[in-house]
Amino acid sequence: MISIDILLLWLDLFGVFFFAVSGSLLAARKQFDIVGSVLLASIAALGGGVIRDIIINAGPPIAFTNPAYLVPPLLAAMLVYFLFSSVQRFTSLLTLFDAGGLALFCITGTLKALTAGVNPVAAILLGVTTAVGGGLLRDITANEVPTLFNARDLYALPAFVGAGLTTLLWHLGLFTGLSACVVAAVVFAFRVTAWRRSWRVPLAVRGWHRPGRGTGAISGARD
Numbered sequence: 001m002i003s004i005d006i007l008l009l010w011l012d013l014f015g016v017f018f019f020a021v022s023g024s025l026l027a028a029r030k031q032f033d034i035v036g037s038v039l040l041a042s043i044a045a046l047g048g049g050v051i052r053d054i055i056i057n058a059g060p061p062i063a064f065t066n067p068a069y070l071v072p073p074l075l076a077a078m079l080v081y082f083l084f085s086s087v088q089r090f091t092s093l094l095t096l097f098d099a100g101g102l103a104l105f106c107i108t109g110t111l112k113a114l115t116a117g118v119n120p121v122a123a124i125l126l127g128v129t130t131a132v133g134g135g136l137l138r139d140i141t142a143n144e145v146p147t148l149f150n151a152r153d154l155y156a157l158p159a160f161v162g163a164g165l166t167t168l169l170w171h172l173g174l175f176t177g178l179s180a181c182v183v184a185a186v187v188f189a190f191r192v193t194a195w196r197r198s199w200r201v202p203l204a205v206r207g208w209h210r211p212g213r214g215t216g217a218i219s220g221a222r223d
Contacts (some may be wrong), residue, residue, distance in 0.1 A: 007177050008111055011184075012049065012062075015104030016069060019134045020045035020076035022098040026142050027077075028084045029094075037080060041073040043141055045101075048133035052109045052126060056116045095195055098135060098147070102155070103187035106131035106162035107180055111170070120167045127163030132156055151203060154194040162187035 023044030027037040046063040053061040063069045109130025113123035132148050132155060139146040147155050165183045169175040193199070203209075 004111070004115065007180065008108055008115075009068075011104050011111075011180060012108045013068060013072060015101045015108060016045040016049070017072035017076060018097045018104065019048070019101035019138075020073040021080065022094050022101060022135070023073070023138050024076045024080035025084070025094045025097065026138060026144070028080050030142050034077060034081060037077040038073060040138060040141060041076045042070075044134045044138035045069075045073050045076070046134065047137040048105050048109065048130040048135075051133040052112060052130040055126060055129070056113055056118060058112070058116065096192065099158075099188050099191040099195075101134065102131045102159055102191055103162060103184040105134070106159040106187060107166050107183055110163040110166040111175075114167065114170050120171065124160065124163040124167050127166065128156055128159045131159035131162070152198070152200065154191065154199055154201065157201065158187045158190040158194065161190060 020041040023041035024037045026044075027040040030036075032040065046061075046069060049063050049069075050061040053059070053063075059065075106127045108127075110123050110127030112130075113126040114120075118126065135155070136146050136148050138144075139148075147153055162183055165186065166175065166180075169179050169183070
C-alpha cells in the first residue's frame with residue numbers, strides 16, 4: 001500500500017508540472033524570453049507550496065530542499081518552447097492545465113496541513129491557499145488580472161470543494177490513492193465545467209451587474 005508521504009510527493013509533483021505549464025503558456029502569450037518562461041513557470045508551480053510550508057512552519061519549503069521540484073518547471077518551459085507554435089487554443093490549454101494544478105494542490109495542501117496536526121477548518125483554508133497561491137503570483141507577475149478575482153470565473157470555489165472532501169475523507173479514514181484521484185477528478189470537472197458554462201457567483205454588492213449585461217460596465221444601483 002502506498003504511504004501518505006509517497007502519495008503526497010507524487011500528487012505534489014504532478015500539480016507542480018500542471019501549474020508550471022500554465023505559467024509557461026502565459027509567458028509565451030506575453031512574449032517573454034525562455035528565461036522569463038522558466039521563472040514564471042517556477043513561480044506558478046512552486047508559489048503555493050512555499051506559502052503552505054511557511055504557514056505550517058514545516059522548515060525550509062520542500063521546493064528548496066528537494067531537487068525533484070525543479071524538474072517540472074524546466075520541463076514545462078521546454079515543452080512550451082518547442083510546441084507552442086502549433087498550439088491553436090491557448091486559453092483552453094492554460095485553463096485546463098491550471099485546473100489540473102488546482103485540483104491536485106487543494107488536496108496536497110490540505111493533506112500536509114492535516115498530517116501536521118492542523119485543525120480541519122484551518123486545513124481546508126490552507127488547502128485553498130496552496131491551490132490558488134501559485135496562480136495568483138503567476139498572474140500578478142505577468143501583469144494580468146488574477147483569475148482568483150475575476151468576476152467572470154470560478155476559481156477558489158472548486159478548491160474549497162476539494163479541500164473539504166479531502167478533510168472529510170481523512171477524518172473518516174477513507175483517504176487513499178484512489179479516493180485522492182476521485183477528489184481531483186471532481187475538482188477538475190467542476191473548474192472546467194464552470195469555465196465552459198460561464199457559471200458565476202454573486203458580486204460583492206447586490207445590485208451590481210457584470211460587464212456586457214446592461215450598460216456594459218459594473219455599476220451600482222443609484223439612490
